[in-house]
Amino acid sequence: MKLFSFWRSLATYRVRIALNLKRLTPDEVIQVNLMKGEQRAAAYRAVNPMMAIPALVDGEPPALFESLAIIEYLDETHPNPPLLPRDPRGRARVRGLAQIVACDCHPLIVPRVREYLEHEFKLDEGARNKWCAHWHVAALAALEAHLNDKATGRYAHGDAVTLADICLASHAAGAQYYAVDTAPFPTFSRIVGELSAIDAFARAHPLKQPGAPAAL
Amino acid sequence: MKLFSFWRSLATYRVRIALNLKRLTPDEVIQVNLMKGEQRAAAYRAVNPMMAIPALVDGEPPALFESLAIIEYLDETHPNPPLLPRDPRGRARVRGLAQIVACDCHPLIVPRVREYLEHEFKLDEGARNKWCAHWHVAALAALEAHLNDKATGRYAHGDAVTLADICLASHAAGAQYYAVDTAPFPTFSRIVGELSAIDAFARAHPLKQPGAPAAL
Numbered sequence: 001m002k003l004f005s006f007w008r009s010l011a012t013y014r015v016r017i018a019l020n021l022k023r024l025t026p027d028e029v030i031q032v033n034l035m036k037g038e039q040r041a042a043a044y045r046a047v048n049p050m051m052a053i054p055a056l057v058d059g060e061p062p063a064l065f066e067s068l069a070i071i072e073y074l075d076e077t078h079p080n081p082p083l084l085p086r087d088p089r090g091r092a093r094v095r096g097l098a099q100i101v102a103c104d105c106h107p108l109i110v111p112r113v114r115e116y117l118e119h120e121f122k123l124d125e126g127a128r129n130k131w132c133a134h135w136h137v138a139a140l141a142a143l144e145a146h147l148n149d150k151a152t153g154r155y156a157h158g159d160a161v162t163l164a165d166i167c168l169a170s171h172a173a174g175a176q177y178y179a180v181d182t183a184p185f186p187t188f189s190r191i192v193g194e195l196s197a198i199d200a201f202a203r204a205h206p207l208k209q210p211g212a213p214a215a216l
Numbered sequence: 217m218k219l220f221s222f223w224r225s226l227a228t229y230r231v232r233i234a235l236n237l238k239r240l241t242p243d244e245v246i247q248v249n250l251m252k253g254e255q256r257a258a259a260y261r262a263v264n265p266m267m268a269i270p271a272l273v274d275g276e277p278p279a280l281f282e283s284l285a286i287i288e289y290l291d292e293t294h295p296n297p298p299l300l301p302r303d304p305r306g307r308a309r310v311r312g313l314a315q316i317v318a319c320d321c322h323p324l325i326v327p328r329v330r331e332y333l334e335h336e337f338k339l340d341e342g343a344r345n346k347w348c349a350h351w352h353v354a355a356l357a358a359l360e361a362h363l364n365d366k367a368t369g370r371y372a373h374g375d376a377v378t379l380a381d382i383c384l385a386s387h388a389a390g391a392q393y394y395a396v397d398t399a400p401f402p403t404f405s406r407i408v409g410e411l412s413a414i415d416a417f418a419r420a421h422p423l424k425q426p427g428a429p430a431a432l
Contacts, residue, residue, distance in 0.1 A: 049361030050316055050354075062365070066319065069311035076304040088292040095285035099319075100266055103282065107323045116350070121337060134332070138266075145265030149278070 001026040002057040004047060006034050007209035008177075010106055010170040011067035012054040016209075017166045018071045020200035022078040026056075031211065034111050052110065068095075068102050071163055083163045094157045094164045097146060101167035105139035108132075109174065133178040139171060140185045147187040156191055161198070169195050173206055176216060217242040218273040220263060222250050223425035224393075226322055226386040227283035228270040232425075233382045234287045236416035238294045242272075247427065250327050268326065284311075284318050287379055299379045310373050310380045313362060317383035321355035324348075325390065349394040355387060356401045363403040372407055377414070385411050389422055392432060 003019070003026040005012045019026065032038045032053050039051045047063050048055040055063040056070050058077075064070045075083045084091045107113070109132040117123045117131060151157055156164035172192040175182050182189045195201045206212055219235070219242040221228045235242065248254045248269050255267045263279050264271040271279040272286050274293075280286045291299045300307045323329070325348040333339045333347060367373055372380035388408040391398050398405045411417045422428055 050320060050358040052320070064305075064308045064312065066312040066315035068319070069308045069315055072311060073304050073308035076307065088289050089280075091292065092280045092285045092289035095288060096280065096282040099282035099285055103284070103315075103319045103323050104266060104268070105323075107319050107321075108329065112354070113324065116347070120347075121339065121343070123337065127337070131332070131336075138328070142266040 002028045002030060004030050004032050004044070004053050004055040004063070005209070006032050006053055007206050007212035008034060009053050010174050010206075011052070011102070013173060013204055013206055014067045014102070014166045014170045015054045015056065015070050015074075016204035017169060017201055018074050018083065018163075020204050021081060021083065021161065022074055024074070024078060029210075033211070037111075039111075051112075068098060068163070071166065075163075081160070083161070083166070085157060085160075085162065090151070090157060093146075093151060094162045097143065097156055097164035098167040100139050100142050100146075101171045104142070105135045105171065106174065108135045109178075129178055132174075133180050136171065136175045136178055136180045140175070140180070140182060140188060143168070143171070144185040144188050147191070152187065152191075154191075154194060161195070165191065165195055168192055169201050218244045218246060220246050220248050220260070220269050220271040220279070221425070222248050222269055223422050223428035224250060225269050226390050226422075227268070227318070229389060229420055229422055230283045230318070230382045230386045231270045231272065231286050231290075232420035233385060233417055234290050234299065234379075236420050237297060237299065237377065238290055240290070240294060245426075249427070253327075255327075267328070284314060284379070287382065291379075297376070299377070299382070301373060301376075301378065306367070306373060309362075309367060310378045313359065313372055313380035314383040316355050316358050316362075317387045320358070321351045321387065322390065324351045325394075345394055348390075349396050352387065352391050352394055352396045356391070356396070356398060356404060359384070359387070360401040360404050363407070368403065368407075370407075370410060377411070381407065381411055384408055385417050 032044055039053060045051055048065050054067055055065050057063045064073055084094055114128055117128050153159040155161050156168055168191055248260055255269060261267055264281050270283055270286060271281050273279045280289055300310055330344055333344050369375040371377050372384055384407055
């Protein structure tokens with residue numbers, strides 16, 4: 001397996017967690033420096049036309065793309081430990097929680113969007129960071145409401161780690177990037193605390209990757 | 217089943233297509249007028265804390281939420297016709313194509329985002345529409361590159377309709393909202409043409425729903 005990665009990418013963080021949980025180690029991790037725009041280079045565009053990471057090559061090309069699609073692929077090809085519950089309602093809840101993060105918030109704060117705000121709308125860093133923080137808080141409020149449910153256990157859905165927890169962890173890292181206080185969301189914060197103690201999550205954290213700063 | 221819907225919602229359009237393909241008819245369709253902000257009313261917020269549609273109640277509450285999660289739930293509980301291929305690589309491709317639409321583009325143009333651009337950034341309608349069109353074009357370019365592949369058939373993945381086609385159709389409707397020319401994306405356009413001839417797609421179209429204008 002060949003993973004296209006970058007320390008700061010929250011979507012790649014999700015895939016790294018899933019790989020760790022499945023005890024899979026890519027043969028090669030290729031750095032795509034988002035801060036230098038390397039995702040737009042012709043070579044990478046041929047790998048992933050959306051010019052975003054992660055991408056994962058498993059055996060023959062073409063590369064797999066989109067973090068949630070990649071994680072479900074890993075879950076289908078390496079079923080243990082499972083990242084989705086077995087019952088359809090539970091699966092829908094887990095996927096729904098994951099999509100609050102990966103659809104409703106994260107796409108709004110990726111490099112291409114922040115660059116549009118800067119170059120097209122001429123917004124300064126303060127306005128851009130406020131934007132990023134705003135969407136994190138909106139998703140946190142929705143997540144917290146959903147997590148105040150009997151379906152929540154030690155983790156987001158019962159007592160086993162799922163795709164929802166992977167996305168909660170990436171959302172917590174994003175909140176940290178934009179100095180969003182997660183204390184007003186106690187169930188979210190409790191679960192993220194539990195997750196940070198799991199080696200598969202800790203090792204995958206953005207700040208533990210090559211090229212990452214020592215602290216934000 | 218009870219569906220929370222609105223004619224203009226592209227995410228709800230996707231769920232309507234899936235319901236039609238599965239020959240399911242909700243017992244009740246509840247209109248949530250996004251143009252009047254009804255998605256933020258306390259009554260609806262209790263249904264879906266993200267304050268977005270669709271939501272689907274199937275039997276007992278709580279409601280299912282997030283369009284892709286709902287569609288996978290429908291596919292798992294009503295397997296025929298299947299909306300995903302059987303092989304993991306094919307499933308990953310179909311989910312990835314769907315997520316280019318539902319994660320990389322659509323979240324950027326929903327009401328809460330357009331309202332933020334208007335009220336916080338004080339951007340006029342022209343700038344807002346340019347923003348919406350921009351993200352549609354970015355996704356169209358990525359989709360077209362992916363569709364130029366031998367895995368594409370009559371539809372986005374082979375000759376059977378999948379979740380990817382559902383998202384292509386919603387993307388085409390979004391492109392229409394923002395006057396985006398899809399002609400430079402011939403494979404996308406060809407497939408959307410095929411889809412528009414399918415009754416399950418045609419009946420679900422935004423302009424065929426209660427409250428929709430006769431034309432855009």
